[in-house]
Amino acid sequence: MKKIILTAALCLPLHVSAQPSSQVAWTADQLNFVKAGDPAKGEQLSKTCSGCHGENGISISPNNPSLAGQLATYLYKQLQDYSNGDRQDPMMNAIAKGLSQQDAADLSVWFASQPPAFQSRSPMVYEKAEALVKDGSRDRILPPCEVCHGGDGKGQVMDMPGLSGQNAAYTSATLKAFKTGERHNDIYRRMRLIAESLSDQEIEELGYYYQNIRN
Ligand code: HEC
Ligand code: HEC
CATH class of the missing domain: 1.10.760.10 (Cytochrome c-like domain)
Structure with a gap:
């Protein structure tokens, strides 16, 4: 019986929490805002990202994601989620909090416009x-x-x-x-x-x- 109560108690916070997974909602205004991002400004801001995400958004470290060629709207949503704490990564939380929404849109549009990553083609079949x-x-x-x-x-x-x-x-x-x-x-x-x-x-x-x- 104790075990059941304990299990229930452990499970409870998960089930009652009604926190939304993200605060980004794709309204027409939101989409247009991201689309209107300024890639030239984004390119300037991206200098602070290149140490981890690579010169043109193609990351050399296997643990850091490449951003080149990714959907601008996806990138923007991730930056908002990091900024709001809805996606957790100590480094990215701190970086995203330091960006305005306009910075995030500019960066997203610039990274999206870069030629996408391609690592290597291994002969393995998965x-x-x-x-x-x-x-x-x-x-x-x-x-x-x-x-x-x-x-x-x-x-x-x-x-x-x-x-x-x-x-x-x-x-x-x-x-x-x-x-x-x-x-x-x-x-x-x-x-x-x-x-x-x-x-x-x-x-x-x-x-x-x-x-x-x-x-
Ligand atoms: C110190 C290293 C570092 C710096 C600097 C950095 N990032 Fe990141 N970034 C990471 C790591 C590591 C992750 C993956 C974290 C995770 O698993 O959530 C990440 C994830 C991301 C993601 C999510 C990508 C995806 O595919 O979901 C975006 C978007 C992003 N970073 C944008 C930026 C931008 C824009 C900048 C510059 C303003 C920047 N990052 C600077 C290390 C860094
Ligand atoms: C019903 C639609 C759907 C299906 C099916 C789906 N995904 Fe996803 N996936 C998503 C969405 C939406 C996201 C973005 C979540 C967010 O907002 O962060 C995502 C994100 C991801 C990411 C994170 C990418 C990044 O850059 O961080 C990976 C990896 C992924 N999916 C792999 C897969 C794989 C592998 C499968 C099949 C086994 C799969 N997905 C099936 C909808 C889907």
């Missing part, structure tokens, strides 16, 4: 990953990744990011963070619901699979 990307999993009621992230992993519609060419280590790490709930800024839990039912091995493979797609 069959499990490919099946998940193209067919999903009926047993687990998982939709194919490409329904949302696009057939070529280029991303689409506002907040569904491009994955192709991204550093495998980063992709796997962020999928694991969705799986444990440490990352929870996905509106409607769209990524957590999926990542929760992926094995760590599948997550690893998916990272390499997407890194090897040329974008």
Whole structure:
């Protein structure tokens, strides 16, 4: 009995918390605001990002995500989420808090305009990953990744990011963070619901699979 009460108590805060996953709402005004970002200003501001995200947004460190060619609206949302504390990373929380919304829009538009990352094409075939990307999993009621992230992993519609060419280590790490709930800024839990039912091995493979797609 004690055990049941304890388990219930541990679970409770998760279930009663009604905190929204993100404070960004995609209204027409919000979209137009990001679209109207000034890439020239963004380029200037990006000098402070290049140590970690690379000269033109192609990160050399496998743990830091590349930003080049990513959807501007996705980048903007992440910067707002870091700034509001809805996505946790001590370094990025501090950096994003120091940016105005205009800075964030300028940076997002500039990074989006840069030629996307491409690491290396390994001859490995990632069959499990490919099946998940193209067919999903009926047993687990998982939709194919490409329904949302696009057939070529280029991303689409506002907040569904491009994955192709991204550093495998980063992709796997962020999928694991969705799986444990440490990352929870996905509106409607769209990524957590999926990542929760992926094995760590599948997550690893998916990272390499997407890194090897040329974008
Ligand atoms: C000290 C290193 C460092 C600096 C400087 C830095 N970043 Fe980051 N950034 C990171 C790391 C590490 C992550 C991944 C953190 C995580 O897992 O949430 C990240 C994540 C991001 C993301 C999320 C990307 C995605 O695919 O979800 C964006 C957007 C971003 N940074 C933008 C910026 C911008 C714009 C600047 C400059 C104003 C900047 N960063 C400066 C290290 C850095
Ligand atoms: C129902 C739509 C949907 C499906 C299906 C889906 N995703 Fe996502 N995914 C999203 C959304 C939306 C986000 C952005 C969440 C946010 O706002 O931060 C995302 C984010 C991600 C990210 C974070 C990217 C970054 O730069 O940080 C990765 C990695 C990812 N998805 C991988 C996958 C993989 C692998 C699959 C298939 C197993 C998959 N997704 C299936 C909607 C989806």
